[in-house]
Amino acid sequence: MGGGYVCTLSPEMIQRAKEEINEDPDRRQQDIEHIRDWLKHQPHIKARMDDWTILRFLRGCKFSLERTKEKLDMFYTCKTLCPEWYKNRDPQDKKLRSILELGAFLPLPGYDNKGRKVIIIRTAAHDANTTPMDVVFKATHLIGDVLADEDEQASVTGLVQVLDLQGVTAAHGLQMSPALVKKAMIIWQVRIR
Structure with missing residues (x-):
């Protein structure tokens, strides 16, 4: 999935996302933009900035903005500190x-x-x-x-x-x-x- 996110979830999965991970489709893009803006101000994080990548982190953190920031920071720190697992992955x-x-x-x-x-x-x-x-x-x-x-x-x-x-x-x-x-x-x- 490229830049803009297009939901492919079934109606049942959309409901489950609301109930289980606090995803609000009306607020989703605003949350993605909030995290993207935060990432732009973190020079030590070389992150993918597309909607889909950010949304996956938001979902993994049940849409807690602070937890998402912590997880993104840790994820990209780990990638930097563990090049043997993340570099040259042809x-x-x-x-x-x-x-x-x-x-x-x-x-x-x-x-x-x-x-x-x-x-x-x-x-x-x-x-x-x-x-x-x-x-x-x-x-x-x-x-x-x-x-x-x-x-x-x-x-x-x-x-x-x-x-x-x-x-x-x-x-x-x-x-x-x-x-x-x-x-x-x-x-x-x-x-x-």
Whole structure:
């Protein structure tokens, strides 16, 4: 979705957004403009300024303007401090493509009975002896970002992640150092919904 936001939600999802995340269609554009104006005055944040990106953050924060500002600041700070996951994300890059083709992070078609997008995370899809976790996380975040860009319903209902632990070895466990787990949890918390 480009500059101007065009709602693709069903009438039921629009009602759910009102009830569950405080979205007021009559106030939506004003809230987006408020956040965009705030972003323009934050020289340390190099953010996307399109309506859709801002709206996703507003929805993820239940339309709390202050919480949205905090989350945007933290999200873009994390991207700056974690270039190994966010820079050079060409899906045709040999290493990145090999992870994408493994299906380590699989958004399923459709939604669960609560309207949420379901994602299967195959934690042992990669060879832990040859593939660093930074490459795996770069690939999964790339898919997550595409999903966030393209699935409006998930911006209202959220996601469900199912971890498939089949084939997990000690080598996979050793890749998940406390520092890496902390970094992953912080970044996941600031991601949209």
